[in-house]
Amino acid sequence: MAKDTSRISPTAHYTGSVWRANGLGDTRLDGVLNRVGHRVLSPWGVFLRPFLGGATLDTALLQRHLLIDHLVGAAVAAGARRVIEVPAGFSARGLRLTQRHPELEWIDGDLSHMVDLRKRALGADHPALVVDLLADDGPHALQRLAADVPTVVIVEGLFNYFPTPAIVGMWGRISRFLRACPGGWLLGDVALGPHARSNPLVKLFLVTLAGIARGRTQAHFASLEEARGAIAATGYDHVTLHSPRARARELSLPTPEAPDYLCVLEARTQVGGATEE
Secondary structure, three states, X not given: OOOOOOOOOHHHHHHHHHHHHOOOOOHHHHHHOOOHHHHHHHHHHHHHHHHOOOOOHHHHHHHHHHHHHHHHHHHHHOXXXXXXXXXXXXXXXXXXXXXXXXXXXXXXXXXXXXXXXXXXXXXXXXXEEEOOOOOOOXXXXXXXXXXXXXXXXXXXXXXXXXXXXXXHHHHHHHHHHHHHOOOEEEEEEEOEHHHHHHOHHHHHHHHHHHHHHOOOOOOOEXXXXXXXXXXXXXXXOEEEEEOHHHHHHHHOOOOOOOOOOOEEEEEEEXXXXXXXX
């Protein structure tokens, strides 16, 4: 891309600090992780929690992260043998889940500055590659990677910072790559427009995210049905939008009584790219 978009957002540092504070991080990343923003803002979340249905920004992020962990495990049980997490940010998910599933190949993808930080913290041999989900082709496009094993692509915390045409483009690039694989899964998250506009708790959550990111958050779709249809139209055979609240007690997610701020997206392509009749 002509424009350099590889600056590291404060959101990446904030979410990485949430993982670290809740036992989901890795001490090796401490040297490159700036935890000041989390130390400043997290106490405000605790103060506001009684007024926000029991939720905080941290607990909403944890719900999403842990639900995606669960879906990765389900994909592995169904035959997935590789995971590409992009943007990896300060996530230690691959370090954790490859201990649980040693048969997995794990690739951390991100833009160049973050890839450099991850290699500095985790070692030059750490499997981190520059991947740009806005690129249709070229050396940093997802499509340059081998499509030889059933693959999960995780895109956590990215879609809600882009306008709808941009995320539809990303979904399409990912689906084209996954359809070339012998089985594919996209895991991510999406915010719904009316829910964000009508629910002051969700609106506050998205405004808080925007302030941390020094950017604008986007709520793309008017309903779950519209979101499912838009995702399916980009080449996926099965689309499920998981409610963290609905799965909270089953999966021991934090604050099971809290309202949903984001839905977790699971979109699948059939083995060999064939659509079921």
